[in-house]
Amino acid sequence: MRPDKRGVLELFERPQRYVIPLYQRRYVWSRQRQWEPLWADVQHRAEAVLSGERRVRPHFLGAVVWSYVRPTGREVPAYEVIDGQQRLTTFQILLAAFRDVTADIDPDIHRELERVTANDGMREHEFERFKVWPTRFDQPAFEQILDARDVTMVTASVEQARTAFQHVSALAAGYVYFAGAIRDWLMENDPVQRADALFQALRRHLQVVTIDLEEDDDPQVIFETLNARGEPLQPADLVRNFIFNDAARTNEHQQRLYDTYWVQFDEDKSFWRTPAARGRLVRDQLAWFLSAFLTVKLNEEVADSAIFHAFKRWWQARPEVNQPDSAELGLRELSRYAATYDQLNHAPATTRLGILTRRLEAMDISTLTPVLLYLLTESALDEAGLVPLWEDLESYTVRRFVSNLGTKNYNRFFLQLLQEFRRHGVNRSVLRTFLSRGAGESVRWPDDAEFHRNLVTSPVYRKLRARGVSMVLEAIDVQLLSGKQEKLHIAEALSVEHVLPRSWRKYWAAPQATPDIENPDAHRDALLHTLGNLTLVTGKLNSGLSNGPYKRKRVELARQSRLPLNRFFQDQQEWDEAVIEARSKSLAEHALIIWGAPDEAHIVQAATEAESLTNATTQLDQAQALLAQWFPKTFYFEEVVDGFQLLMRHWSRSLKYQLLVEEGDQGEYFRLGLYDLVPSSEPFKQDVGKALVKVAEQVALHFGEYQVEFTPSSIEILLPEDTSASRLVSAVMRFLLLTTAPVELALAPYIRSRRIGWALPGVVAAVQPLLPAGYFLHSRNMRDGSTYQQVGHGGWETYLRFEIRPKADEVIVAFHEELHPAHPAKARLKSIWPQLFQQAKEAFPARKVTIEEKSELSRILITVPVRTRAHTQDVAVTLVTLIHTLHPLVAPLMQPDEM
Structure with missing residues (x-):
């Protein structure tokens, strides 16, 4: 082996190629895990050049292992990449993006970047012009990006594919990301100067370790050693190694430092090595602590993937970095904050801090951790001085939580709060002024009227989930007990009980009609999940109450529960809508006392009530309404907690689609x-x-920009919180088009069938492999007694379909429309029916084409003579031809107006 180190540009300056072998995986790097940390490293070095630092320390971006390939003829010299292909490919798309962004900024740099993104001169094959040649799966996208030289065109293509939930190449997405990041950075100030700084950073200060294999080295053995042996180092392991290497540099006693400061972090089964979840991410507590600690120190958000690099920046920027005891001073500071983090996680539930952390956990808010770390570690306030700050932070987060205002911008907002504390000192006035002046849905502090309104009228069980409702009710219960909730707590985990059950239609009498309520059932449904209909009980009591009548529930609640919250039921003999509304108002009044109002003197008034607030739950509700209006009747909806599920009427109920709202560390998202x-x-x-399994690859291709998860029994797609209702509808429709037909095909042989006409089984067998994407055979038409076969489209109602109807010696192939007269597409279809008929006649000049119209039914019928089994293929071809003829005219009319 011949190891060396080279700058990123130096890798590509000579005429040579890096070829990715067939056995390497396709390009899989992504924005959050690799592109953003890489760009952060590149940007950091470029800014060091820009600031005029005389000695910019080089930053290593990993290693690349390659083996020389002897050229023949006019071939460009080539290297087979053994390890590091993802890195090399990323460098090329970054340089291509840099090249294209600078086309109108700096001709000299643009010319240099042209030279490092293409081989000029003689070559044996045209594809040898590329410096990197990926696997065959990635070659078309790579070639298109490198040759396009047009950021706008590639960006538009990627956005168009994203909008349609079509496959987006990771290479194209990476190019668009880097082009946008580079353009934004260059345009901050003096683009020419910044372009030069970025170019110099890539040439001199961002380096790669290269290992050139010699003839007696076995590439396969080295590949396996690099990729298949041992566990990858975690960020905490890298931090530890870095600290003690630095201690060796300053001649400090490494063993003493380890035993004094670090050993606690390495102990098996200790608190620091315990996995903890933040939304969907699970990391050791040590990783979460390092992220929070560095956020405080650097005043920037530090993701898990950037912990090590962020730690090095903090460590090397300390004033004491050149002192003889530098490593010990750094470890001492780390240990000081670690003790505070431990205090946060183990604060007794009877303390005000313990109550705050418990409620933040119920709301799944971890972005306040750096602020709490700073207040506990750096402020001079004792517990009595900190309690008012805990109360304001809790009021701010709970009021926003109940009002469904989201947590999306909390990271940045709480970083700004840290700056305020550093600038003006830690006191309640600074905190209240900062929280109160926030304007806009992402940061404002709801006032009493809004908070009260949401507690009384909002379906809190659906919007806050069971954990959130339990947190609110527990706080109110403690308030009812003493008025001093910070000194008391509920030790046992309790369940949320609907007094009026969710299945009230089955078990309770219908509500009484009144002059002021137009629809009593709808009015009751609207109150079902509101605060007044909810209470807390033990899990055992919850299952015992179930859907029982109120008289039995009241007795059990009064007799079994000792919670002040449930004393209400001792004297409340009836349970109806008026009682629910009155109890909601009463509970809301107590909540106003627990979580006080913001400082009215500093509030920036929120938007008027006429402006609609959008959040994930409302988007889900709107999407369901759109789907219910337009969806094929072969499906039906069922509501579940946090969303709804879709079931095919003729499938097993064990096969189902679901769309849910869930909460994660960065806010809500759709599953x-x-x-x-x-x-x-x-x-x-x-x-x-x-x-x-077969359809999973197609789903991954079409939804590749989103997180797609597979198990042997599920396919799931995670969509971001800001996905609009119409986009959700598009996603559902695309998902169904990809998955419905394969499942139908799998079920069809198991649905009982018999010979229902001598031609039909043969026709069905011939049609199946010819159907266009989105079309499927209805398996319900294969059971006993069926006399025809329906062919449906995943995006249409069952009353709009194609059909095969065998007769004595012929088969009728038909396009069938029987939509309800009120359906919005009915009139549209009727207006083009003559055009459809004419198109069908032109497509089948030798066939008998007729039209049949009744009050609500219209059909185009094509007669196909079938006298022998050999003729069934003619029927299949006729059907598929008819689909291709009519689909372009019909499909646009079946799209929702809102989409």
Whole structure:
């Protein structure tokens, strides 16, 4: 082996190629995990050049291992990449983005970047012009990006594909990301100067370790050693190694420092090595602590993937970095904050800090951790001085939580709060002024009127989830007990009980009609999830109460529960809508006392009530309404907690689609999934599983810009919180088009069938492989007694379809429309029906084409003579031809107006 180090530009300056072998995986780097940390490193070095630092320390971006390939003829010299192909490919798309952004900024730099992104001169093959040649799966996208030289065009293409939920190449997405990041950075000030600084950073200060294999080195053994042996180092391991290497540099006693300061972090099964969840991310407590600690020290958000690099920046920027005891001073500071972090996580539930952390956990808010760390570690306030700050922070987060205002901008907002404390000192006036002056939905502090209104009228169980409702009710229960909730707590985990059950239609009498309530059932449904209909009980009591009548529930609540919250039921003999509304108002009054109002003197008034607030739950509700209006009747909806599920009427109920709202560390998001809960005893279980595996790749391609998760029995897509209702509808429709037909095909052989006409089975077999994307055979038409076969489209209602109807010696192929007269597409279809008929006649000049119209039914019928089994293929071809002829005219009319 011949190791060396080279700058990023130096890798590509000579005419040579880096070829990715077939056995390497395709390009998989992504924005959050790799591109953003890489750009942060590049930007940091460029800014060091820009600031005029005389000695910019080089930053290493990893290693690349390659083996020389002897050229023949006019071939450009090439190296086969053994390890580091993702890195090399990323460097090329970054340089291509830099090249294209500077086309109108600096011709000299643009010319240099042209030279490092293409080989000129003689070559054996045209593709040898590329410095990197990816695997065959990535070659078309790579070639298109490198040759386009147009950021606007590539960006538009990527955005168009994203909008349509079509496959977006990771290479194209990476190019668009880097182009945008580079352009934004260059345009901050003096683009020419900044372009030169970025160029110099890539040439001199961002380096790669290269390992050139010699003839007696075995590339496969080295590849396996680099990629398949040992566990990857975690950020905390890298931090530890860095600290003690630095201690060796300053000649400090490493063993003493380790035993004194670090050993606690390495102990197996200790608090620091305990996994903890933040939304969907699970990390050791040590990783979460380092992220929070560095956020305080650097006053910037530090993601898990950037912990090590951020730590090095903090460590090397300390004033004492050149002192003889530099490492010990750094470890002492780290330990001081670690003790505070431990205090935060183990604060007794009877203390005000313990109550705050418990409620923040219930709301899934971890972005306040750096602020709490700073206040506890750096402020001179004792507990009595900190309690008012805890109360204001809790009021701010709870009021926003109840008002569904989201947590999306909390990271940046709380970083600004840290700056305020550093600038003006830590006191309640600084905090209240800062929290109160926030304007806009992402940061404002709701006032009494808004908070009270949301507690009384909002379906809090659906919007806050069970954990959030439990937190609110527990706080009110403690307030009812003593008025001093900070000194008391509920030790046992309790369940949220609906007094009026969610399935009230099955078990309770219908509500009484009144002159002022137009729809009593809808009015009751609107109150079902409001605060007044909810209470807390033990899990055992919850299951015992279930859907029982109120008289039995009241007795059990009064007799079994000792909570002040449930004393209400001792004297309340009836339970109806008026009682629910009155109790909501009463509970809301107590909540106003617990979580006080913001400082009216500093409030920037929020938007008027006429302005609609958007959040994930409202988007979900709107999407469901759109789908209910436009969706094929082959599906039906069922509401579940946090969303709804879709079921195909002729499928097993164990096969279902779901769309849910969930909460994570960065806010809410949507989970769209198809779930196979079919028991293993069912004969079609295995075939359905195979169908899901087969379709998973297509789903990944079309939704590649989003997180797609697979298991043997599920396919799930995670969509961001800001996905609009119309986009959710598009996502659901695309998901169904990709998955419905394969599942139908897997189920079809297991649905009972018999010979219902001598031609039909043969036609069905011939049609199946010819159907265009989105079309499927209705398996319900294959059971006993069926006399025809329906062919549906995943985005249409069942009353709009194609059909095959066998007769004595012929088969009728038909386009069938039987939509309800009120359906918005009915009139549209009627207006083009003559055009559809004419198109069908022109497509089948030798066939008998007729039209049949009744009051609500219209059909175009094509007669196909079938006298022998050999003629069934003619029917299949006729059907598919008819689909291709009519689909372009019909499909646009079946799209929702809102989409």
